[in-house]
Amino acid sequence: MKIRRPKPLVSKVKLKETLNPNQQEKENNEVHADNTVNANSSNKRKENGDIVSSDLSKNEEKIRSIYKNCSDVIYRTFYIGNKTKALLIYIEGLSNEQEIEESVLSPLMNERNMGTEIQSLMTKTVSAPNIKEVSTYIDCVNELSVGKTVIFVSQNSSAFSVSLTKWEKRAIEQPESESVVRGPREGFIEDITVNTSLLRRRIRSPKLKMVRYLVGKYSETSVVIAYVDGLASEDLIEEVKRRVKRIDIDGILDSGTVEEFIEDHPYSPFPQTLATERPDVVTANLLEGRVAILVEGSPFSLIAPITFYSLLQASEDYYGRFLIGTALRWLRYIFLVISLLLPSLYVAVLTFHQEMIPTSLVISIIGSREQVPFPAIVEVLIMEITFEALREAGLRLPKQVGSAVSIVGALVIGDAAVSAGIVSPPMVIVVAITGVASFTIPRYSAAIALRMLRFPIVILAGILGLLGVMLGIILIIVHLASLRSFGVPYLSPMAPMQANEMKDVLIRAPLWKLNKRPHFTGDYNEYRQAPNQKPNPSKGGDG
Amino acid sequence: MIEKGRISALQMATLLYPTIIATAILLVPAITGEYAKKDMWLSPIWASLAGLFVIFLAVKLEQRFPEQTIIQYSGTITGKLIGKLIGVLIVLYYFHATGIILLEYGNFVIGSFLPRTPLLIVIGSMVLVCGLAVRGGIEVMARTAQVLVPFVILFFTLIMILLTPELNLDNLFPVMEYGLKPSLKGAIIPASWFLQLFIIAFILPVLKKGEKIGKAGILTVITVMITLVITNLVTLLLFGVITTSFTYPVMEAARFISVADFLQHLESVVMAIWVAGTFIKVSLFYYVVVIGTAQVLHISDFRPIVLPIGLFLTVLSFWTSSSLQELEQILITSFPFYDFFVLIIIPMLLLVIAKVRKKGATKNRRNKGKVKK
Numbered sequence: 001m002k003i004r005r006p007k008p009l010v011s012k013v014k015l016k017e018t019l020n021p022n023q024q025e026k027e028n029n030e031v032h033a034d035n036t037v038n039a040n041s042s043n044k045r046k047e048n049g050d051i052v053s054s055d056l057s058k059n060e061e062k063i064r065s066i067y068k069n070c071s072d073v074i075y076r077t078f079y080i081g082n083k084t085k086a087l088l089i090y091i092e093g094l095s096n097e098q099e100i101e102e103s104v105l106s107p108l109m110n111e112r113n114m115g116t117e118i119q120s121l122m123t124k125t126v127s128a129p130n131i132k133e134v135s136t137y138i139d140c141v142n143e144l145s146v147g148k149t150v151i152f153v154s155q156n157s158s159a160f161s162v163s164l165t166k167w168e169k170r171a172i173e174q175p176e177s178e179s180v181v182r183g184p185r186e187g188f189i190e191d192i193t194v195n196t197s198l199l200r201r202r203i204r205s206p207k208l209k210m211v212r213y214l215v216g217k218y219s220e221t222s223v224v225i226a227y228v229d230g231l232a233s234e235d236l237i238e239e240v241k242r243r244v245k246r247i248d249i250d251g252i253l254d255s256g257t258v259e260e261f262i263e264d265h266p267y268s269p270f271p272q273t274l275a276t277e278r279p280d281v282v283t284a285n286l287l288e289g290r291v292a293i294l295v296e297g298s299p300f301s302l303i304a305p306i307t308f309y310s311l312l313q314a315s316e317d318y319y320g321r322f323l324i325g326t327a328l329r330w331l332r333y334i335f336l337v338i339s340l341l342l343p344s345l346y347v348a349v350l351t352f353h354q355e356m357i358p359t360s361l362v363i364s365i366i367g368s369r370e371q372v373p374f375p376a377i378v379e380v381l382i383m384e385i386t387f388e389a390l391r392e393a394g395l396r397l398p399k400q401v402g403s404a405v406s407i408v409g410a411l412v413i414g415d416a417a418v419s420a421g422i423v424s425p426p427m428v429i430v431v432a433i434t435g436v437a438s439f440t441i442p443r444y445s446a447a448i449a450l451r452m453l454r455f456p457i458v459i460l461a462g463i464l465g466l467l468g469v470m471l472g473i474i475l476i477i478v479h480l481a482s483l484r485s486f487g488v489p490y491l492s493p494m495a496p497m498q499a500n501e502m503k504d505v506l507i508r509a510p511l512w513k514l515n516k517r518p519h520f521t522g523d524y525n526e527y528r529q530a531p532n533q534k535p536n537p538s539k540g541g542d543g
Numbered sequence: 544m545i546e547k548g549r550i551s552a553l554q555m556a557t558l559l560y561p562t563i564i565a566t567a568i569l570l571v572p573a574i575t576g577e578y579a580k581k582d583m584w585l586s587p588i589w590a591s592l593a594g595l596f597v598i599f600l601a602v603k604l605e606q607r608f609p610e611q612t613i614i615q616y617s618g619t620i621t622g623k624l625i626g627k628l629i630g631v632l633i634v635l636y637y638f639h640a641t642g643i644i645l646l647e648y649g650n651f652v653i654g655s656f657l658p659r660t661p662l663l664i665v666i667g668s669m670v671l672v673c674g675l676a677v678r679g680g681i682e683v684m685a686r687t688a689q690v691l692v693p694f695v696i697l698f699f700t701l702i703m704i705l706l707t708p709e710l711n712l713d714n715l716f717p718v719m720e721y722g723l724k725p726s727l728k729g730a731i732i733p734a735s736w737f738l739q740l741f742i743i744a745f746i747l748p749v750l751k752k753g754e755k756i757g758k759a760g761i762l763t764v765i766t767v768m769i770t771l772v773i774t775n776l777v778t779l780l781l782f783g784v785i786t787t788s789f790t791y792p793v794m795e796a797a798r799f800i801s802v803a804d805f806l807q808h809l810e811s812v813v814m815a816i817w818v819a820g821t822f823i824k825v826s827l828f829y830y831v832v833v834i835g836t837a838q839v840l841h842i843s844d845f846r847p848i849v850l851p852i853g854l855f856l857t858v859l860s861f862w863t864s865s866s867l868q869e870l871e872q873i874l875i876t877s878f879p880f881y882d883f884f885v886l887i888i889i890p891m892l893l894l895v896i897a898k899v900r901k902k903g904a905t906k907n908r909r910n911k912g913k914v915k916k
Contacts, residue, residue: 349811352656352657352811353656353808353811355808355811356807356808356809356811356812358805358807463664464657464660464664464665464668465656465657465811466656466811466812466814466815467652467656467657467665467814467815467818468668469815470815470816470818470819471668471669471672471818471822473819474672474676474687474691474818474819474822475672475675477687477690477691478672478675478676478679478683478687479675480690481679481682481683481684481686481687481690482679482683489686491686491689491690494689494690495685495686495687495688495689495690496550496551496554496685496686496689497553497554497689
């Protein structure tokens with residue numbers, strides 16, 4: 001299998017596009033975005049645009065001047081068949097040195113039959129699977145920077161690039177932030193070729209397209225847009241491509257960087273793309289006609305467009321029994337409301353609407369609050385902020401220290417604060433339930449948005465009681481209603497109502513009932529499976 | 544068009560339902576009880592005919608002038624000067640109506656739940672929230688309504704079900720002791736709520752093409768009617784003829800709920816849910832005020848004037864009346880005529896004049912236009 005890359009180009013904005021390497025197709029779409037290339041890089045372009053010279057020492061000088069002060073570039077001079085001088089260049093740590101020795105250096109050095117021209121000699125003797133001739137310095141630099149080995153041969157006005165890349169990468173592990181009891185345990189890693197292969201292994205059809213762009217002036221990070229041809233709408237694909245192409249930044253460190261540049265409403269606390277580490281989640285979304293964006297160096301791929309409800313669905317909903325899945329989904333909805341509202345309801349009821357609490361309960365609450373010097377709202381804010389701080393501290397610290405922090409925190413909050421009379425026991429219960437509730441939301445980015453929003457609602461509750469809580473809820477709903485993710489209303493299918501898609505929101509309908517794909521915008525491929533597949537005894541059996 | 548969003552007929556119905564219900568559910572039982580006594584549950588049925596009639600008027604006008612609001616086509620029908628006058632009159636009516644709704648809301652919240660909170664805070668916070676929704680346009684308002692209205696209906700049903708053990712069927716009889724007259728009399732004031740459905744004239748232009756307008760309109764009228772009949776029936780069965788002595792009978796009713804000595808005093812929950820309905824009502828009126836003002840003044844974008852108008856509405860709500868008693872007096876005595884004049888007489892005259900002067904598209908021409916598009 002031959003991996004072909006498009007003709008590279010060093011300019012201020014580098015954007016290249018090829019089809020998925022697994023397909024033997026190539027599509028060039030180079031964008032020279034602006035004319036205001038700074039002096040430095042335009043010089044670089046001019047000198048690097050030169051054709052490789054036939055003078056070996058001149059070539060070496062050139063490459064050495066480009067890679068000046070780069071100690072990780074290795075130069076190795078050798079003689080092909082003890083006669084023709086040649087120079088081999090690679091970057092340490094990106095190339096497989098053992099392979100270079102075995103399949104390039106030793107066959108070439110031991111070559112005895114020097115009659116033919118150098119091109120056919122290379123094809124005959126070098127046993128590496130992928131070898132390519134390059135003729136400009138830019139190409140050489142680009143080949144080197146992705147870990148290939150470049151060979152210059154004297155009296156030959158082109159160089160050879162041999163693909164013997166190898167670098168250290170993490171093994172495929174279970175994704176930590178999205179673990180499951182039942183379901184595939186593979187997670188994406190930082191290497192994009194591994195990630196695309198994980199997708200390709202799940203969708204073998206050539207209809208799965210992966211378009212590659214290079215984004216980032218210095219980092220030149222690969223960003224792959226994956227979609228299934230015929231399922232994702234053309235407009236959506238074009239829109240995603242357009243937004244990715246628009247990014248002009250010096251470096252991409254994580255898919256979060258891409259996310260910030262392509263979302264519709266940058267000021268919203270709610271995520272408008274779904275970040276996931278799970279290839280099975282990406283696959284499911286691709287098959288529903290969404291688009292995935294994979295970023296080199298990040299195990300998180302982005303899915304667009306999404307709705308609010310997709311943030312509340314776990315992959316496991318679809319792997320277990322549907323009745324259980326429905327129940328769990330409702331549990332999540334209830335705890336979503338609790339995580340957002342419980343502290344503010346506590347404040348509102350305790351401050352303004354005591355009559356709502358049954359008498360015996362109100363007496364015990366008042367009794368326990370007797371020692372507490374603060375009004376309910378201050379108490380809630382102290383405890384909630386402490387809880388958030390503990391969570392944040394536990395998250396960043398090494399595991400061993402983290403557990404120590406949580407023990408100390410639990411002791412301080414749970415016991416000492418209560419016996420010191422700073423907070424009341426019911427308050428501790430409220431904070432604990434809220435904390436647990438916020439962890440039931442399967443997507444971290446959604447959970448954190450709701451966790452932060454509960455603070456303004458607590459303050460509203462302290463000012464206007466239940467009325468304030470209601471106004472807060474309405475504000476959040478108005479905001480959610482005005483959001484769109486790549487043109488799809490954030491609250492759909494509930495608002496605007498699409499009745500036949502509600503069965504994947506209100507319940508987790510059995511898979512043999514979900515015959516239609518969700519409809520976002522424009523044309524779509526309506527049916528995903530044959531109807532009437534409900535299993536029953538008369539259909540199966542050994543008949 | 545100033546408004547670029549488009550909504551479906553179902554969304555329109557979800558917007559209209561709380562627009563009528565929100566304040567009606569509070570005040571109608573007491574007011575109808577005053578005139579209809581034990582037949583108060585029949586009154587909303589007669590009153591709903593007024594709703595059907597204004598929807599008919601609005602739809603007929605809309606058929607002649609597709610994608611235009613009454614502000615725009617009144618000029619075409621009657622000529623520039625009179626048309627402008629009618630436009631200003633209607634916009635001012637909606638200004639006034641919004642002010643009154645806000646005052647009703649503020650007085651209710653302060654009277655029942657937050658006695659020590661300044662009226663300005665209560666009204667101002669509501670206007671601010673509504674303003675944000677109005678800025679989002681009709682689509683955002685419709686979607687918000689679609690999220691909120693199911694909960695409003697759910698809680699309303701729940702409250703009514705929880706009240707059933709307290710109900711006393713004897714309060715209902717005798718039905719129509721004095722004939723139809725009392726219930727018809729009781730229908731006059733609720734009719735002014737149904738007349739508010741004329742607000743549909745501002746929503747019809749932003750409907751998606753090919754939606755079933757008539758069906759959605761009738762659905763709205765029927766659901767509103769059923770809700771009011773149930774409310775009146777439940778308050779009647781619960782309190783009998785003393786219903787009239789309460790200002791807000793439904794709130795009083797909510798106090799009666801007691802399940803297992805735990806679920807009790809649910810009036811705060813009722814208030815919270817009711818606020819959701821009021822929010823939609825105020826937003827829709829606010830929206831009409833903003834759109835109407837923008838069209839009268841020929842402003843190309845309505846968003847910049849949303850917050851200034853909100854400020855004005857807040858102040859206006861204080862000017863409408865000085866006390867709750869005065870407000871109720873206005874609502875019972877002069878407002879029905881006011882409503883009747885603006886929401887029935889003017890549109891009817893417009894329709895008749897349009898017919899006589901042959902202004903606007905007839906049905907056939909409209910269909911032709913459709914084919915072209």
